[in-house]
Amino acid sequence: MTATHLVPRRAQKLVSAALEDTRVVLISGARQAGKSTLVRVLAGDRSVERRDLDREQDRAAAIADPTGFVSFGDLMMIDEIQRVPELLLAIKATVDEDPRPGRFLLTGSSRLFGMRGAPDALPGRMETVELWPFSQGEIDGAPDGFIDAVFAQGPDLRHESAISRADYAARIVRGGLPEAVARNDPRRRGRFLDSYVQALIDRDVQELARIEQAPALRTLVRLLAARSATLIAAGALESDLQLSRPTIARYLRLLEEVFLVKRIPGWSRNLGSRATHAPKLVFVDSGIAAQQLAIDAHQLLRPGQPFGQLLEGFVVSELARQATWSDQLVDLYHYRDQQKVEVDVILENRQRQVVAIEVKAASTVRSDDFAGLRKLAERLGDDLLAGIVLYTGTTTLPFGDRMRALPVSALWEI
Structure with a gap:
């Protein structure tokens, strides 16, 4: 395999299915397991707003105004959600007001329930798909x-x-x-x-x-x-x-x-x-x-x-x-x-x-x-x-x- 070769992931089908009937989908797994690459593949030609909480400017905006940060009418993808766990409450409020499926696709390199200070982690509103390193x-x-x-x-x-x-x-x-x-x-x-x-x-x-x-x-x-x-x-x-x-x-x-x-x-x-x-x-x-x-x-x-x-x-x-x-x-x-x-x-x-x-x-x-x-x-x-x-x-x-x-x-x- 070369560095530029894109390896199809089994999880892609699972995430695509979840986005059809679930408001929030979380791809969780180890760092460098391919979560961001999978998100780019899933985005394709869709109307998507992409945010990355590893970027300082995105993280600062999320902390300053969580509600405004997640305000978007179509699918929003947020990488490394564990960096700003306060966003979960804003996401919960947003999807309760507009319960259409496929509102948010999140990735995380730490389990949400283990995050220090993590609030209510969207019970009944979120499906989690585990992404491991390549099989x-x-x-x-x-x-x-x-x-x-x-x-x-x-x-x-x-x-x-x-x-x-x-x-x-x-x-x-x-x-x-x-x-x-x-x-x-x-x-x-x-x-x-x-x-x-x-x-x-x-x-x-x-x-x-x-x-x-x-x-x-x-x-x-x-x-x-x-x-x-x-x-x-x-x-x-x-x-x-x-x-x-x-x-x-x-x-x-x-x-x-x-x-x-x-x-x-x-x-x-x-x-x-x-x-x-x-x-x-x-x-x-x-x-x-x-x-x-x-x-x-x-x-x-x-x-x-x-x-x-x-x-x-x-x-x-x-x-x-x-x-x-x-x-x-x-x-x-x-x-x-x-x-x-x-x-x-x-x-x-x-x-x-x-x-x-x-x-x-x-x-x-x-x-x-x-x-x-x-x-x-x-x-x-x-x-x-x-x-x-x-x-x-x-x-x-x-x-x-x-x-x-x-x-x-x-x-x-x-």
Whole structure:
């Protein structure tokens, strides 16, 4: 991909549909994920008033006269709404007076409910569409249809892949931020990712809360990268950071508010043994996690490197992206109980049907790799549609009733 190549986004269809029947639409997601580019594409030839609250003059005008700032008869697009949260009340008053759909298209790099001083965030008047960094399917021009396919076909799903372990490693360290994907030189990509994290802490986190321990926050980000796809508890980080447990918990929330990390909750359905509710943590972009560990694609393949952890985080973030546009409405969890039965990913739909997924960095699969999936199958019965091991091999392999091994690339190539 080149810097000038425009990658079609799955979210475009979702936003266009929302503008047809909803007064206010918010595109939320990480900085540099492509929100402004998507807004320009959506504008097209329409009569649109465009404002950018990253620009000092626009921000000053919004603060001085919120009501006048949002006064426009047609669609108004406002980038980085979190910079002036007071505008939300003015928008609310405007759309209550004129309730036509498609009045405002907002973008935000922080979750509205986390913004310091944010007023009533337009309940019943606004639809939010999450925009993640590029998915692998968006980069490759591939279908990105795994979630819908696996719930429709269950263990009958089949996929053959030509992708190697080395290619998976390269995809992990590249990540999906458009600016990083456009850089073919790994050193230039690494410099961008380092600057990105630094700017996020110095700017966006400071917008949410005054942070006196910015160096400790940067250390926390590196520690989280080393613990990617593991259970995260604030108490386990106290000695490393020399910060109190409440402060660490607050910092974790802030990093999630600015879309740097995502916490995956524990899953339970009264299965006869107590399940942990502690969340797992993954980075929204796998390239950031790899860069924080100073690991390139070649190093990642060496023995002793955290290929398995980073691959699991990569898989979880791809599934989280896909869940924002799949027809099948699913929630994303992990599972672990007191008997140490673990499953990396639980996908559960609104009918309470479950697809359970293990992630393995190996290019071969053994029967033991299905141990947690089989335990879960015993407890769930027919509610488990399929137990899937995603691995770095190339073919689909059966491992008993409803159990299948599939190449990781099934996530985006199906």
